[in-house]
Amino acid sequence: MKNDDYGYFGKGTEGYIHYMQTFDETQKKSNGGGRKPSSNGGCLTSVISVLGAVFILSLLFTH
Incomplete structure (x- = not known):
């Protein structure tokens, strides 16, 4: 027996x-769902970068 019932959408080919x-339509609108990738540009990254630069500069100019 063939099941051609698509519920809300009707039966058969239609x-x-x-x-x-x-x-x-729903697949075109969504981006696959799930979590979006982070841009890795947060506050913590900036703070660590600045501290690293200060550390490197202090090493260069103290010797």
């Missing part, structure tokens, strides 16, 4: 077409 149209 139901399948409506289902696929909705599925395609």
